[in-house]
Amino acid sequence: MLDYNRDGAAIYRESFAIIRAEADLARFPADLESVAVRVVHACGMPDAADALLFSAEAGHAGRAALAAGAAILCDSRMVAEGVIRARLPAENPVLCTLDDPQVPALAAQLGNTRTAAALELWRAYLAGAVVVIGNAPTALFRLLELLDAGAPRPALILGFPVGFVGAAESKAALAEDSRGVPYLTLRGRRGGSAMAAAAVNALAREER
Amino acid sequence: MLDYNRDGAAIYRESFAIIRAEADLARFPADLESVAVRVVHACGMPDAADALLFSAEAGHAGRAALAAGAAILCDSRMVAEGVIRARLPAENPVLCTLDDPQVPALAAQLGNTRTAAALELWRAYLAGAVVVIGNAPTALFRLLELLDAGAPRPALILGFPVGFVGAAESKAALAEDSRGVPYLTLRGRRGGSAMAAAAVNALAREER
Numbered sequence: 001m002l003d004y005n006r007d008g009a010a011i012y013r014e015s016f017a018i019i020r021a022e023a024d025l026a027r028f029p030a031d032l033e034s035v036a037v038r039v040v041h042a043c044g045m046p047d048a049a050d051a052l053l054f055s056a057e058a059g060h061a062g063r064a065a066l067a068a069g070a071a072i073l074c075d076s077r078m079v080a081e082g083v084i085r086a087r088l089p090a091e092n093p094v095l096c097t098l099d100d101p102q103v104p105a106l107a108a109q110l111g112n113t114r115t116a117a118a119l120e121l122w123r124a125y126l127a128g129a130v131v132v133i134g135n136a137p138t139a140l141f142r143l144l145e146l147l148d149a150g151a152p153r154p155a156l157i158l159g160f161p162v163g164f165v166g167a168a169e170s171k172a173a174l175a176e177d178s179r180g181v182p183y184l185t186l187r188g189r190r191g192g193s194a195m196a197a198a199a200v201n202a203l204a205r206e207e208r
Numbered sequence: 209m210l211d212y213n214r215d216g217a218a219i220y221r222e223s224f225a226i227i228r229a230e231a232d233l234a235r236f237p238a239d240l241e242s243v244a245v246r247v248v249h250a251c252g253m254p255d256a257a258d259a260l261l262f263s264a265e266a267g268h269a270g271r272a273a274l275a276a277g278a279a280i281l282c283d284s285r286m287v288a289e290g291v292i293r294a295r296l297p298a299e300n301p302v303l304c305t306l307d308d309p310q311v312p313a314l315a316a317q318l319g320n321t322r323t324a325a326a327l328e329l330w331r332a333y334l335a336g337a338v339v340v341i342g343n344a345p346t347a348l349f350r351l352l353e354l355l356d357a358g359a360p361r362p363a364l365i366l367g368f369p370v371g372f373v374g375a376a377e378s379k380a381a382l383a384e385d386s387r388g389v390p391y392l393t394l395r396g397r398r399g400g401s402a403m404a405a406a407a408v409n410a411l412a413r414e415e416r
Binding site: 001002004005006007008011014015018019041042043044045077078081082110111112113114115116137138141144145162163164165166167169170173188189190191192193194197 | 209210212213214215216219222223226227249250251252253285286289290318319320321322323324345346349352353370371372373374375377378381396397398399400401402405
């Protein structure tokens with residue numbers, strides 16, 4: 001038998017203690033601190049906390065929306081899979097429209113990626129929703145365009161696209177002008193579905 | 209309209225060009241270079257390439273196993289969701305046993321996490337499989353224990369557990385002694401389902 005910690009609850013406690021010791025959490029509002037901890041936990045990098053940008057009301061807005069039954073709109077199936085259903089306060093619907101059969105035609109029509117085109121199918125759910133972008137920069141850019149064009153306003157935008165083309169730029173655009181919508185995002189190229197889902201999971205239930 | 213690249217194929221090309229310019233890929237065997245590129249692409253960090261540890265035959269072993277129809281055994285549903293089915297060469301089964309109803313009782317019996325206990329249900333599929341660990345250090349430790357106890361040998365181990373307790377240690381144990389099984393792993397705390405799935409996707413089909 002190898003020597004390692006086999007107790008899931010103890011592993012969580014120890015992990016969160018290490019994160020609180022290593023990450024600089026002083027600048028977070030009380031209701032976003034646990035979100036920062038969960039995001040760091042998902043990526044293994046304490047300095048990710050330093051790259052989080054947010055509006056002060058993001059924590060409250062996200063929790064209130066989830067408690068009221070808000071839909072959770074995800075840009076990728078990995079994000080949707082990472083949302084822990086048992087933590088959700090109101091059996092909130094978790095939607096990813098990327099595989100809808102209408103999406104390829106919409107993408108051709110819009111001249112955009114499939115991931116961006118999939119947002120056309122969010123319109124009926126956008127009002128008051130929690131939007132979670134954990135993969136595609138084009139999805140975040142497209143969301144800002146939809147808001148500029150008068151689409152219904154979500155309650156919160158969690159912006160975690162990852163990568164080398166458009167990720168940093170789309171998140172900077174969100175942080176510079178979130179179109180009046182509360183937001184949390186990660187500056188730079190880093191991001192991804194695990195961090196995005198972790199932010200939802202942190203807002204869905206307060207840590208004990 | 210905002211100014212951004214909306215062409216998915218062009219975004220991929222530009223991303224991979226940036227990665228090849230910024231990441232040090234010289235030390236990779238030809239058949240692992242595209243895997244390193246995809247792992248970097250999944251996390252947005254060129255220096256992740258420097259943290260990859262591998263056995264020289266890992267690329268060949270993984271591709272040959274997938275071509276032969278190997279099962280892909282995943283420790284988490286997010287990893288399984290990230291494997292792009294259309295890239296797989298032989299309609300390979302993608303399995304995650306974490307939600308099997310037997311798992312909670314197995315975890316209690318073994319005195320280990322649910323994720324580690326879920327590996328008990330891999331035994332029938334392990335021989336020649338591609339094992340992908342993208343979340344839990346305990347799953348990787350448990351895999352090494354199963355191999356030490358004489359379990360059937362997989363064709364390849366992709367070790368990408370993430371986090372602060374056991375992640376670095378379990379990956380170091382794999383790299384130090386992979387029990388004769390070809391492997392690819394990422395040194396340190398970083399890792400996760402996106403990088404793990406990216407490694408599978410790179411092995412499943414050669415980039416054009």
